[in-house]
Amino acid sequence: MEDIITTMxxxxxxxxxxxxAGLAVGIAGSGSACGIGIANETAAxxxxxxxKKFVYALILLALPGTQGIYGFLIALxxxxxxxxxxxxxxxxxxxxxxIFGACVPIAIVGFYSAIWQGKSSAASILLISKRPDQMGKAxxxxxxxxxxxxxxxxxxxxxxxxxxxG
Amino acid sequence: xxxxEYYRYAxxxxxxxEHLLLDAGVIQRLLDASDLAxxxxxxxxxxxxxxxxxxxxxxxxxxxxxxxxxxSIMELRAFVPDKELVDLFRIQxxxxxxxxxxxxxxxxxxxxxxxxxxxTSLGTIPTDSLIVSVESEDYSLLxxxxxxxxxxxxxxxxxxxxIVEVEKLLDAGLFAAxxxxxxxxxxxGVLKWVKAxxxxxxxxxxxxxxxxxxxxxxxxxxxxxxxxxxxxxLVQLFSEPFESWGRALFHFEVGGAVSKALDERGFDRQIAxxxxxxxxxCRDAVSLARYSQDALENVLAYLWGKEMEVKNIRIALVSxxxxxxxxxxxxxxxxxx
Numbered sequence: 001m002e003d004i005i006t007t008m009x010x011x012x013x014x015x016x017x018x019x020x021a022g023l024a025v026g027i028a029g030s031g032s033a034c035g036i037g038i039a040n041e042t043a044a045x046x047x048x049x050x051x052k053k054f055v056y057a058l059i060l061l062a063l064p065g066t067q068g069i070y071g072f073l074i075a076l077x078x079x080x081x082x083x084x085x086x087x088x089x090x091x092x093x094x095x096x097x098x099i100f101g102a103c104v105p106i107a108i109v110g111f112y113s114a115i116w117q118g119k120s121s122a123a124s125i126l127l128i129s130k131r132p133d134q135m136g137k138a139x140x141x142x143x144x145x146x147x148x149x150x151x152x153x154x155x156x157x158x159x160x161x162x163x164x165x166g
Numbered sequence: 167x168x169x170x171e172y173y174r175y176a177x178x179x180x181x182x183x184e185h186l187l188l189d190a191g192v193i194q195r196l197l198d199a200s201d202l203a204x205x206x207x208x209x210x211x212x213x214x215x216x217x218x219x220x221x222x223x224x225x226x227x228x229x230x231x232x233x234x235x236x237x238s239i240m241e242l243r244a245f246v247p248d249k250e251l252v253d254l255f256r257i258q259x260x261x262x263x264x265x266x267x268x269x270x271x272x273x274x275x276x277x278x279x280x281x282x283x284x285x286t287s288l289g290t291i292p293t294d295s296l297i298v299s300v301e302s303e304d305y306s307l308l309x310x311x312x313x314x315x316x317x318x319x320x321x322x323x324x325x326x327x328x329i330v331e332v333e334k335l336l337d338a339g340l341f342a343a344x345x346x347x348x349x350x351x352x353x354x355g356v357l358k359w360v361k362a363x364x365x366x367x368x369x370x371x372x373x374x375x376x377x378x379x380x381x382x383x384x385x386x387x388x389x390x391x392x393x394x395x396x397x398x399x400l401v402q403l404f405s406e407p408f409e410s411w412g413r414a415l416f417h418f419e420v421g422g423a424v425s426k427a428l429d430e431r432g433f434d435r436q437i438a439x440x441x442x443x444x445x446x447x448c449r450d451a452v453s454l455a456r457y458s459q460d461a462l463e464n465v466l467a468y469l470w471g472k473e474m475e476v477k478n479i480r481i482a483l484v485s486x487x488x489x490x491x492x493x494x495x496x497x498x499x500x501x502x503x
Contacts, residue, residue: 038174042459045178048245050185122174122459126181 013096028071028110035064035118
């Protein structure tokens with residue numbers, strides 16, 4: 001029994017890192033899928049009547065996809081930090097908890113910002129359906145939501161860099 | 167998922183369909199046309215081309231305009247998640263058809279002709295089915311309270327022979343049915359539009375009845391409850407001179423439309439201005455929804471816009487046929503979508 005507890009305690013740090021990486025990819029990715037889905041519904045409506053707007057719509061509906069990429073990037077950095085992609089580095093529970101915490105900003109901010117960016121992109125798709133000449137402004141408006149996803153990404157990177165392992 | 171989330175595709179498609187609505191330039195060209203044939207030629211260059219080609223015979227364009235409106239309604243009905251929302255717009259045509267059938271049967275009893283040609287295909291109930299139901303007195307499958315309204319209307323006619331009483335009953339039934347359907351959506355915007363329609367009808371009736379010198383008590387029977395302005399307020403207003411209506415309605419949204427119309431001189435101009443202002447009032451009731459990507463009211467706003475477009479074309483074409491002055495015609499035109 002004691003052996004089991006000792007083994008668990010030794011591996012709990014790594015488990016926390018894997019959990020954090022999973023959440024970063026899973027939650028931020030879900031937000032992106034949701035956001036793209038919202039924009040997609042609007043794009044499909046416009047394209048039914050005016051298929052020539054496909055390129056404009058594609059650019060706008062791709063915007064909420066970045067949060068999923070950010071989540072994936074943080075997950076890679078997290079598991080790479082403990083050597084899961086090469087040689088595993090032993091870490092303490094506290095180090096594992098720290099890396100888990102570093103994954104949280106991009107998971108949460110990525111999820112919500114992607115959904116709202118999707119709604120914003122949908123509104124911009126409606127904008128370009130009437131005024132295709134306003135494409136620049138139509139991209140800038142949903143890009144404002146991106147700011148907070150980038151802040152979440154940066155904070156996750158800074159926190160990951162701040163945790164010393166090995 | 168909320169009801170609104172299902173409307174993103176529909177609203178986006180409606181936005182794209184808005185491009186096909188006629189702009190002010192086309193209406194201006196219709197007004198500038200030298201005669202009806204030239205006006206129809208102008209219309210033939212727009213999205214009405216197909217309806218005109220299939221329906222216009224000897225410059226009779228009504229069927230073409232109806233076919234175009236019906237095609238827009240059916241197109242919307244194909245992709246809007248709640249078919250009842252499109253049908254809410256069509257209930258008025260069902261009641262119009264019922265009135266035509268009943269009046270025709272009253273006429274026939276007095277040796278007159280049945281006027282089926284006045285029926286419209288825009289209603290939710292196919293005209294043939296409606297005629298068969300009414301003539302065979304089998305109302306059980308009819309919607310919108312018609313199974314009880316039609317026998318009541320027939321009974322009123324048999325007892326009083328007064329067609330106005332029959333109209334009053336059916337109008338009350340129409341607005342009660344519209345309110346019931348709108349309440350089923352649990353969307354304030356949809357209900358607001360129906361209330362605006364009731365307000366419009368009430369103020370049209372009020373202005374006409376006042377000019378006829380009818381008493382407030384009698385006029386109350388022509389007013390419908392369920393609007394933003396209560397029947398009691400309208401009856402009180404009825405005894406007041408026109409000049410004070412604007413002040414009395416200051417707190418109501420419809421007040422602006424009524425005040426604007428009553429500023430005109432002469433009854434004919436006031437009535438024409440009121441008709442236009444009340445149509446604008448109904449449009450404004452759902453106009454804010456155009457900033458939303460998932461509001462149900464967008465469906466009503468588009469259908470209302472299409473109906474106003476058809477109304478404008480009809481006004482322009484009739485004025486060409488009747489050689490009405492351009493300025494006079496322009497004054498009658500409704501504001502666009």
